[in-house]
Amino acid sequence: MQQSDFFESVFQVVKLIPKGRVTSYGAIATYLGAKKSSRVVGYAMNASHTIPGIPAHRVVNRNGLLTGKMHFGTPTRMQELLESEGVQVEKDTIVGFHDLFWDPSVELAL
DNA sequence: ACGCTGACGTAAC
DNA sequence: AGTTACGCCAGCG
Numbered sequence A: 001m002q003q004s005d006f007f008e009s010v011f012q013v014v015k016l017i018p019k020g021r022v023t024s025y026g027a028i029a030t031y032l033g034a035k036k037s038s039r040v041v042g043y044a045m046n047a048s049h050t051i052p053g054i055p056a057h058r059v060v061n062r063n064g065l066l067t068g069k070m071h072f073g074t075p076t077r078m079q080e081l082l083e084s085e086g087v088q089v090e091k092d093t094i095v096g097f098h099d100l101f102w103d104p105s106v107e108l109a110l
Numbered sequence B: 001a002c003g004c005t006g007a008c009g010t011a012a013c
Numbered sequence C: 001a002g003t004t005a006c007g008c009c010a011g012c013g
Helices: A005-015 A025-031 A035-050 A077-084
Strands: none
Touching (some): A025 A035
16 A cells, blocks of 8 residues: 555544544644645545545545535435534534544644 | 646635 | 635546
């Protein structure tokens, strides 16, 4: 495997996201020290389809919007998974996103 | 081999 | 306050 060091790092962080918590692409990018590469983080998620154990549904954009929901096979799959973990989702947006936000640069820094 | 696009985010206008 | 442009990197036409 070893897609790219950046991809690999992203996958590691995503896999560390606790159940019932969510994070943003930018948060991961910033944690990796490349906040400008937030786009690449999202792109890494796309590659996560080829790798098992990547809860990509726990990763949303800065607005808490399920931008990648359409990539889960069904447009509602991502929302279903989040709600299944206790995350309230309304209109494809995570309710209380700021409260459920899991920042790797903070959580992993401890 | 070259260029466009794409699960984002920040800055500028 | 809303819209447009740019940066980043890899996959695909």
